[in-house]
Amino acid sequence: MCIYAYNSCLDYVPYTHRKRFIATSPEWEARTGHDQYQTYLKLYKNDVLPKDHRASVTVARVGSRIAAAAKDFTRMHNAINSINSSPFTYTVVRSDDANAFVLPGNHVFVMTGLFKYVHNEDELASILGHETAHNLARHAGERVSQNLIVKMLSYLALMIDPSGMLFSFFVPAEALFFSLPHSREHEIEADEIGFILSSEACYDPHAAKKVFARMKHDADDGNRSVATPPEFVSTHPGYDTRLTNFDQWMPAAMERFNRDDGQKCFAIRQEMKRARSLAAKMHDNERR
Template identity: 30%
Template sequence: MKHLHFTLLLLAALLLAGCSTVPLTGRKQMLLVSDSEVLSSSLTQYNDYIKSAKKSANAAQTAMVVRVGKKIASATESYLRANGMASEIQNFAWEFNLIQDPQVNAFCMPGGKIVVYEGLMKLVSSDDELAVVVGHEVAHAVAKHSNERLSQQVMAQYGANILNSLVSDKSSAVQKVAGTVYGIGAQYGMMLPFSRKHESEADYMGLVFMTMAGYNPDVAVGFWQKMSAGSGGSVPEFMSTHPSDATRIADIRKELPGIKAKYRK
């Protein structure tokens, strides 16, 4: 029990020390891993990836990715400076790459390392549509979603340790059932919902950033409809790390009027 009490005290201390706020949305988040640790690890992973990836030979599309990326990054930094968060800019060393890969996808590493796959460009017909994707990825970086996910995993591990302490004197059958139930609860009760929350938050923040950069956020509805049409089958939303296509599009429609009224130049 002493070990359990110590674990609970440590957990409480971590929660108090790790409280942060997401820009734009104001959502409270728990960050238990330092920015320097996240950035160092992600940069290593990114460099390893870039060494093995094949950059696109399409000069026009590559220029498009870089052009849109830099414009949104500039608008994002302007927002941070104007809202008392200039110190956050030091965490970003923006880089935008188009990679030869047929996947309809893009990703962002902490620190602003953004990769777009050529497969995605088949659905992009304008700078505005590309800005929907790039804005979304920039938002993940600004909101520190990777750090939050790591912190959630740390918390899940602490939860597992506490559970083990509570059932340590029970039969092996009880311990096995408790572990299984906790695993399911952590996955569907915390990890996946938070992933969906991150995606929805990145959608909203990305629309704001692209609007600040002078792009037309109205194209987001049509773009995600194109993405939805090409996505094929999907798992139930409660088991997915992403909101359903219908949910995403409905949320975007709801947010657009307010975003345009507040952030359009």
Template identity: 35%
Template sequence: MNQNPLGNRRGGLRIWVLLAFAAYAAYYWFSNRSIDPLTGQAVVIDRSISPEQEKALGLQAYQEVLQQERPLPADAQASQQVAAIAQRLIAKIPPVSDALAAEHGLQASHIEKSFDWKVTVLQSEQVNAFCLPGGKMAVYTGLLPVAQNADAMAVVMGHEIAHALLRHGAQRMTRGKLEQLGQMAGAASGMDSGTLQTVMQAYGYGSALPYARSQETQADELGLMLAAAACFDPRQAVPLWERMDKNSGGGAPPEFASTHPSAGTRIQQLEALMPKALDYRAKFCESAATAGAGMR
């Protein structure tokens, strides 16, 4: 029987490269692992990524967006309405963060203390909004007719604020580093491009996409509690997502292939959270005033 020493050597090298990567990935994961006080879940954030670095990256991205989009004047009705919603949500971050952290026997880090908050309404048909690390926010005018009222808008804006508070951007950057290392390890081990592509696709469906969906679920919960505590009606979250689903025209990808939960899953999760949200509203809403006016 013929043997190929060179082939055996390459096979052994491939195994050792992959084992070395697995060992380093495990070390990296454990050494950068912590428990997020607002969710009680384990997160991995590279310790070299500081909140100040995130804030600088957020500001850079915000300035780039403003160069590409057309902001509404600050004195426009929509700008004033959105700014008022943002102010109410921001005011409730400290007590809501403390309450959520206490549920897990932890203390909130209050990363928001370093944020320089600013919200801008952008003239665009996009049905979207965002909040970048550091507190720079934007709402696209295309979202206004879908939201229809300030309660629903508060749910969306609370969700976006939650992404920044939970440092989801830093978590994605950390995960991206590991993904790049994994691709490099696969290439260094001699894995052919087709096999590597198959492995990365399997990783996407089995890990990366579910991870992204879990971040959306976390932001939904924190955002809903912020909206409720700020005296908005959290029950408007359900009809909001019914309208969002209708607005998509059925064009959304299936949930397993998406970074976001489906509208149906989201509605079920929000309905399950509603008793807690109403408790937060009763506990933290000092004013009987509501913000149910229409959005234009």
């Protein structure tokens, strides 16, 4: 019975085709994400930038193109159920943290501290592509499902050895050899799929490397806000790993970016330029 239940919850991540156990549904994940979204809005209420703030407008504009690329991605890879139909929301929060995150239900949060490392829309697209990719791959649902297995094994360890000795060994071993490697795997997967989304949306693929190169430079200089622990005890891959991965994925990304002899993305980037110019004029007029 247990084996049947486990096998019935196996599926594959779009594009990477990684086989994984996932016991949640996209609908449940979205409902959970909507609840979390309201919680975060209350938490950040005094620091949320207005929707008409220039940073908010820019994030929403770039995000809309990434979201459109995500829809095309699901059709291309026959993964319609990988992302729910909820519209994407983009919330910019005044914070020194150089961070962004996404909730199930397509709610993206961007901290203003990230703009120290993100200098233009191409670079912003690489971040939003990464966050959107987490939802496309349903990483949140997978984490919940993994936690169910870990809890069951924890109870089993206590049943086998009520003294707790086995449990005391299980907890750090589980983190080191299961949870942390899976977390890094999710981040690498989001980097790769996000790379596809941003290049498909006609944002320069080289931009992702520039963002992480700046973070690595500051981390090497001792900036704690972007410093990372040794990779084997971290939830995220190290900067060197990520930069190497981007180099490996770059040829395919540039092929997408230059499709149709580059004419499609050239035309789209001209539209982007006009949109930026119009937004800047509207912003200047409002300030007068």
